[in-house]
Structure formats: structure tokens, C-alpha cells
Amino acid sequence: MPIDPGPRRQAEDLLRFIDASPSPWHAAATLAEWLEEAGFQCLDERQAWALEPAGRYYVLRDDSSLIAFSLGTDPLPEAGFRIVGAHTDSPGLRLKPQPAHVADAMLRLGVEVYGSPILATWTDRDLSLAGRVVLRGDSPTVCLMDFAEPLVRLPNLAIHLNREVNEAGLKLDKQTELPLLLTEVEEGLPAARQFLQLLAERLDCAEEAILSFELAVYDTQKGGFWGPQGEFIAASRLDNLASCHAALTALLAEDEAAATRVLALFDHEEIGSESFKGAASSFLGDTLMRISASLGFSAFDHQRALASSFLISADMAHAFHPNFAGAYEPEHKLIINHGPAIKVNANLRYTTEAFSQALFIGWCEAAGVPWQIYAHRGNLACGSTIGPIASAKLGVRSLDVGNPLWAMHSVRESAGSLDHAFLIQALRQFFACARIPVNG
The missing domain is CATH 3.40.630.10 (Zn peptidases)
Incomplete structure (x- = not known):
């Protein structure tokens, strides 16, 4: 067409x-x-x-x-x-207010399900974070923030460890299996502090200035056309x-x-x-x-x-x-x-x-x-x-x-x-x- x-x-x-x-x-x-x-x-x-x-x-x-x-x-x-x-x-995933925690030397970010996304589609994607951050001042100041590049990931479990996935479908426990992998833990630095440092660097502000945030998880792949003549769009x-x-x-x-x-x-x-x-x-x-x-x-x-x-x-x-x-x-x-x-x-x-x-x-x-x-x-x-x-x-x-x-x-x-x-x-x-x- x-x-x-x-x-x-x-x-x-x-x-x-x-x-x-x-x-x-x-x-x-x-x-x-x-x-x-x-x-x-x-x-x-x-x-x-x-x-x-x-x-x-x-x-x-x-x-x-x-x-x-x-x-x-x-x-x-x-x-x-x-x-x-x-x-x-x-619909998608949103960070919890205190998301950073350590699991076997990995820094993970806890998320909450927003609305009714198809959770399985969020695995193995190049994910990032965007939203608003409120900074300390004479009155609280709202800043938009977008990490833009891939930052976090939700890797799938290998089929060798989940043999029934193709028959039973991928099911993710919303508490234990949805936390996003961020990076290795920096020794001697609390998980919460490590994540706050990341936000502060992106916003070019002091860690102490960050009062609160609302951050959504999103897929960094750009929208595009598909089909023999570009008759469809995906995004x-x-x-x-x-x-x-x-x-x-x-x-x-x-x-x-x-x-x-x-x-x-x-x-x-x-x-x-x-x-x-x-x-x-x-x-x-x-x-x-x-x-x-x-x-x-x-x-x-x-x-x-x-x-x-x-x-x-x-x-x-x-x-x-x-x-x-x-x-x-x-x-x-x-x-x-x-x-x-x-x-x-x-x-x-x-x-x-x-x-x-x-x-x-x-x-x-x-x-x-x-x-x-x-x-x-x-x-x-x-x-x-x-x-x-x-x-x-x-x-x-x-x-x-x-x-x-x-x-x-x-x-x-x-x-x-x-x-x-x-x-x-x-x-x-x-x-x-x-x-x-x-x-x-």
C-alpha cells in the first residue's frame, strides 16, 4: 500500500x-x-x-x-x-520512592506497575528513566529529567532455567522479578546514595538538593516505519x-x-x-x-x-x-x-x-x-x-x-x-x- x-x-x-x-x-x-x-x-x-x-x-x-x-x-x-x-x-513501570537496593553485588531499582502493561514485553529492552525531580530551594523547584541513553535492563531468564516459558508464557512476579538491573554496587557506598549521585550528576546539582522524584521507565528505541512501503508505524x-x-x-x-x-x-x-x-x-x-x-x-x-x-x-x-x-x-x-x-x-x-x-x-x-x-x-x-x-x-x-x-x-x-x-x-x-x- x-x-x-x-x-x-x-x-x-x-x-x-x-x-x-x-x-x-x-x-x-x-x-x-x-x-x-x-x-x-x-x-x-x-x-x-x-x-x-x-x-x-x-x-x-x-x-x-x-x-x-x-x-x-x-x-x-x-x-x-x-x-x-x-x-x-x-501503562508501564514507575520507580518506587526509595528504589535502590543491593542484590548479590548488583544495584537494582525497585519498580511499581503503573496501569496494565504487558509486562513480558519489557524484558530484554534498552530501557531508561524520565520524569520530574523536585529540588530544594526557597520554594521547591520542579525539573524535567531524561537520561536519554539506555540505563537499566530487565534481562530474561535463560530458557535452560525456565523450560516451560514457551508453553506456559512468561510470568513475572511484580515484587521479586521486576526490579531493574542498574550497575554493580560501588563498595563502601550505600545503594541509595549511589542512585542519588546518579540523579545529581544528570541534573548538575548537589545530592542534598533532591527532595523527591517521579520517574517512569521507558524504551529508548525510536519510533519507526515498517512494512514493504512503510505502511505501518511502531513506537x-x-x-x-x-x-x-x-x-x-x-x-x-x-x-x-x-x-x-x-x-x-x-x-x-x-x-x-x-x-x-x-x-x-x-x-x-x-x-x-x-x-x-x-x-x-x-x-x-x-x-x-x-x-x-x-x-x-x-x-x-x-x-x-x-x-x-x-x-x-x-x-x-x-x-x-x-x-x-x-x-x-x-x-x-x-x-x-x-x-x-x-x-x-x-x-x-x-x-x-x-x-x-x-x-x-x-x-x-x-x-x-x-x-x-x-x-x-x-x-x-x-x-x-x-x-x-x-x-x-x-x-x-x-x-x-x-x-x-x-x-x-x-x-x-x-x-x-x-x-x-x-x-x-
């Missing part, structure tokens, strides 16, 4: 974004940098907001959740908000940085639109969103309310705006894998490079209903984008997204969509080179919609 230069460039841009974003904190920083370059102004939640007509703004909450918005030309109560939501976090954290990138690209594609466009990217989706900066928090509701208030609209007008609004929850979907055909609903197979999936679940693990589905089909058709419909196999538990949480809190009509993905929650996932451009086009069409049709 030949890949045209335009979609390939957008896929290349996505891979660069993922490579620059080894942790949720780095992802938000990269997004903020791109927004600044596009003329968006940073707002502080602690300050009063004075928004200008047709203004473009963004706000960060605790370094890893971000909301950006571009004010529309039409009155907010009539036009409402066009919101695309996604999440900045990905870490496609779930869900691909949706973040698609939504941002769609937002930046036009300088202005009739309706106010909103990009809402949350941390902590992979662990349930129950935090002060997750989708279950007040972050999105607070921001939308402050937009209305700053523009001089009343609480009643704000309710009118919400009634005229729409939310697209963008998160990756399960692509059909021919080697495991029995894992899929037979009539709902998602084919890679055949367009974004509309995700449907009768128990509303996804927010799509008939009317919102029809609207998205219309936007896809207007944009010349193919679309698919996904439903989960009936005898398997269905995952969920930020959609049900954010939609219920706001009282806004919503649907769930996502591009097909192989190996979701693996350390290295695969998707289609064309699908990313398809989703961007569909989201651009959604953002350009001046009025949302009303049902009932």
Missing part, C-alpha cells in the same frame, strides 16, 4: 512527538512548547483571566494535564464548545500520545472557527482518572466555566453553551490480529489503515450512542475519511476511556473514537501510517462545525 507524502509527514511528526515525550510530564511540556510556537498564551489557574476575542490559550495542571482552547467567533451560548479529550499517560506510547498529537494537529490547522475549540489532555487515565488533574477532576469543568465567565456570560449562558457542545473522546482501539481471530467480535473487525473506529458499548464503557455516532459519520464523510465501528467481544471485559467520566461530569453529548492499534499496552505498539492522517482530518472537520444538531 503506497503512503502519500502528506500522511507520511504527519506520521513522522507523530513519531518525533513520541520520541520527545518519554513521560507524561515531557508530553505536556512538548505540547506546551508547540502551542507557544503557534501563538497560544499560557494561563495560570491562580490568576484572574482576561481573555481576548479570538484569543488562543492553554493551561497546565501539575505539569502533566493540559487544556488548550481557541475562542470562537460566534457567541459562546449559541455555538458551544467543540472538545477533543485524550490522555498523556501510558512506544502510541496509546495514547497518537490521539494527543492528532487532536493538537487538528486544533492548530486553522487560526479560527465559529465555535470555541478545546483540547483536553489528562494524566492518570490508565489508573482510573481519580486525581485532582485526571478526567474525573474539576479541571475541564473549571476551565470551561472560567472561559464563559471571562467572556462576560452568566451561569445560565454557560449552561446553554454546554447544551450546544460536543465531546470527542479519542483513544486507541483494538485492531484485528489475524493470528488471534478468536479474540474479536466477528462482525466488528478493525482493519489497520482503513480509518478511525467509532467505539460502541451497550454498557457505556464508551459514550457513543446512535445520534453521536451519526454525527461523527457525517464529519468523516464531509472530510473524505473512511470509518469503522468497533464493539468488544461479548465474553471479554471491555476497557473504558475518559469519555464516560468527562461526558457525565459536564452533561455534554459525546462519543468515543480511536485509531486501530496492535499490541495495545505493549512496550512497543503498532498502528497504520494512513490512519493518523485520517483521524486528523476527521477532527478538523469536527472543530470546524459551527452548530451541533440537536436530537430531542
Whole structure:
């Protein structure tokens, strides 16, 4: 399947974004940098907001959740908000607060499982650490840190010592078999001190200045294309940085639109969103309310705006894998490079209903984008997204969509080179919609 230069460039841009974003904190920083370059102004939640007509703004909450918005030309109560939501976090491994310990002359780092990664995929990879470190000062200072080069490893046990691995599968005890190998112990130096020295050298600070840290483990292999004509991409954290990138690209594609466009990217989706900066928090509701208030609209007008609004929850979907055909609903197979999936679940693990589905089909058709419909196999538990949480809190009509993905929650996932451009086009069409049709 030949890949045209335009979609390939957008896929290349996505891979660069993922490579620059080894942790949720780095992802938000990269997004903020791109927004600044596009003329968006940073707002502080602690300050009063004075928004200008047709203004473009963004706000960060605790370094890893971000909301950006571009004010529309039409009155907010009539036009409402066009919101695309996604999440900045990905499942994986996080260092424990005191990770360093000695095991038979090896310095190991204790980790905790974050979300639900496929643990076996983390073995025998060139792993590193990235995240944020808080330094001592007149007030605590947050620094982003990325070791960049391979630093730690989780070597597999040789098959000679685990003869049943190919039949029984690789199973790792989360306490005893997941600690990462770092280096040999330096004689006479406590393990904790040795690790702190490593952090201090990277940050060019004194060991005593380090107060705390949140560090994620990540695979250092860069994203890339595969297939005879580069029709597929492979990278870490496609779930869900691909949706973040698609939504941002769609937002930046036009300088202005009739309706106010909103990009809402949350941390902590992979662990349930129950935090002060997750989708279950007040972050999105607070921001939308402050937009209305700053523009001089009343609480009643704000309710009118919400009634005229729409939310697209963008998160990756399960692509059909021919080697495991029995894992899929037979009539709902998602084919890679055949367009974004509309995700449907009768128990509303996804927010799509008939009317919102029809609207998205219309936007896809207007944009010349193919679309698919996904439903989960009936005898398997269905995952969920930020959609049900954010939609219920706001009282806004919503649907769930996502591009097909192989190996979701693996350390290295695969998707289609064309699908990313398809989703961007569909989201651009959604953002350009001046009025949302009303049902009932």
C-alpha cells in the first residue's frame, strides 16, 4: 500500500512527538512548547483571566494535564464548545520512592506497575528513566529529567532455567522479578546514595538538593516505519500520545472557527482518572466555566453553551490480529489503515450512542475519511476511556473514537501510517462545525 507524502509527514511528526515525550510530564511540556510556537498564551489557574476575542490559550495542571482552547467567533451560548479529550499517560513501570537496593553485588531499582502493561514485553529492552525531580530551594523547584541513553535492563531468564516459558508464557512476579538491573554496587557506598549521585550528576546539582522524584521507565528505541512501503508505524506510547498529537494537529490547522475549540489532555487515565488533574477532576469543568465567565456570560449562558457542545473522546482501539481471530467480535473487525473506529458499548464503557455516532459519520464523510465501528467481544471485559467520566461530569453529548492499534499496552505498539492522517482530518472537520444538531 503506497503512503502519500502528506500522511507520511504527519506520521513522522507523530513519531518525533513520541520520541520527545518519554513521560507524561515531557508530553505536556512538548505540547506546551508547540502551542507557544503557534501563538497560544499560557494561563495560570491562580490568576484572574482576561481573555481576548479570538484569543488562543492553554493551561497546565501539575505539569502533566493540559487544556488548550481557541475562542470562537460566534457567541459562546449559541455555538458551544467543540472538545477533543485524550490522555498523556501510558501503562508501564514507575520507580518506587526509595528504589535502590543491593542484590548479590548488583544495584537494582525497585519498580511499581503503573496501569496494565504487558509486562513480558519489557524484558530484554534498552530501557531508561524520565520524569520530574523536585529540588530544594526557597520554594521547591520542579525539573524535567531524561537520561536519554539506555540505563537499566530487565534481562530474561535463560530458557535452560525456565523450560516451560514457551508453553506456559512468561510470568513475572511484580515484587521479586521486576526490579531493574542498574550497575554493580560501588563498595563502601550505600545503594541509595549511589542512585542519588546518579540523579545529581544528570541534573548538575548537589545530592542534598533532591527532595523527591517521579520517574517512569521507558524504551529508548525510536519510533519507526515498517512494512514493504512503510505502511505501518511502531513506537512506544502510541496509546495514547497518537490521539494527543492528532487532536493538537487538528486544533492548530486553522487560526479560527465559529465555535470555541478545546483540547483536553489528562494524566492518570490508565489508573482510573481519580486525581485532582485526571478526567474525573474539576479541571475541564473549571476551565470551561472560567472561559464563559471571562467572556462576560452568566451561569445560565454557560449552561446553554454546554447544551450546544460536543465531546470527542479519542483513544486507541483494538485492531484485528489475524493470528488471534478468536479474540474479536466477528462482525466488528478493525482493519489497520482503513480509518478511525467509532467505539460502541451497550454498557457505556464508551459514550457513543446512535445520534453521536451519526454525527461523527457525517464529519468523516464531509472530510473524505473512511470509518469503522468497533464493539468488544461479548465474553471479554471491555476497557473504558475518559469519555464516560468527562461526558457525565459536564452533561455534554459525546462519543468515543480511536485509531486501530496492535499490541495495545505493549512496550512497543503498532498502528497504520494512513490512519493518523485520517483521524486528523476527521477532527478538523469536527472543530470546524459551527452548530451541533440537536436530537430531542
